[in-house]
Amino acid sequence: MIYPDVKFFSHSALQMFETCPHKYYRVKVLKDIKETFNDAAKAGLVDHKSLENYLKTQAYLPPHLQKVKPVCDIILKYLQSPFNYVLQPESQFALSRKMQSCGWFQKGDNAAFWRAVLDVLLLNSTMTEAMVIDWKTGREKFDQDQLATNAIFLFLYYPYLQKVITKYYWIKPAKFTPEQAGEGIYFREDLYELIQEQMKRVAVVQRAYDTGLWKCNVSGLCKNYCAVSQAGSCPDYPRRN
Numbered sequence: 338m339i340y341p342d343v344k345f346f347s348h349s350a351l352q353m354f355e356t357c358p359h360k361y362y363r364v365k366v367l368k369d370i371k372e373t374f375n376d377a378a379k380a381g382l383v384d385h386k387s388l389e390n391y392l393k394t395q396a397y398l399p400p401h402l403q404k405v406k407p408v409c410d411i412i413l414k415y416l417q418s419p420f421n422y423v424l425q426p427e428s429q430f431a432l433s434r435k436m437q438s439c440g441w442f443q444k445g446d447n448a449a450f451w452r453a454v455l456d457v458l459l460l461n462s463t464m465t466e467a468m469v470i471d472w473k474t475g476r477e478k479f480d481q482d483q484l485a486t487n488a489i490f491l492f493l494y495y496p497y498l499q500k501v502i503t504k505y506y507w508i509k510p511a512k513f514t515p516e517q518a519g520e521g522i523y524f525r526e527d528l529y530e531l532i533q534e535q536m537k538r539v540a541v542v543q544r545a546y547d548t549g550l551w552k553c554n555v556s557g558l559c560k561n562y563c564a565v566s567q568a569g570s571c572p573d574y575p576r577r578n
């Protein structure tokens with residue numbers, strides 16, 4: 338397997354590139370623009386922290402998160418007999434270019450290349466099966482790539498792991514996706530193919546590095562959701578005809 342020469346990436350960085358290569362260039366490569374978070378994104382971070390604290394210490398959950406409490410309580414039941422799962426809320430994972438586990442900020446030969454944070458990770462006592470739940474606070478959409486990424490990290494971190502079930506939990510409608518049987522379920526034999534799929538995404542970013550072409554992708558997100566437009570610094574938005 339040959340991996341491209343992007344310094345490091347994450348699912349959210351790839352998503353940023355796929356939404357608008359120029360934004361990625363300014364925020365991640367040139368770094369002349371700082372990513373901004375709107376109020377909804379900031380509230381989402383606070384919700385993640387509240388849910389993490391509830392899972393760790395059963396700390397107070399604010400009223401708007403009470404509807405998530407039954408799900409959290411089911412997760413906590415998995416820690417008890419007869420299931421005896423191990424819970425890791427908000428776990429950070431990093432892989433090097435050689436696809437070996439490494440420190441989040443590791444430099445040198447085995448430097449961190451790919452990073453992921455898993456909101457809720459449950460591992461069975463023999464570490465052969467895992468469940469991952471990703472809390473989602475925004476608008477409902479289905480993103481298979483993030484689920485696949487979760488599975489890749491776990492298979493590479495836990496050598497005995499055979500099966501990963503990974504799902505989103507959408508806080509506003511209080512529901513899980515995927516709901517269809519089979520989706521979001523991965524087996525170790527899928528690993529090579531899963532990595533290849535994600536590396537194809539990285540290769541597209543690499544092409545932009547190689548060619549210096551960082552296309553502006555003008556969309557409905559430009560006006561209110563882009564730090565480049567908010568800084569009045571996008572070459573294509575607003576359109577200058």
Ligand code: SF4
Pocket residue numbers: 356357358359360553554555556558559560563564565566571572573574
């Ligand atoms: S304003 Fe739109 S086109 Fe310009 S960088 Fe932002 S997302 Fe891309």
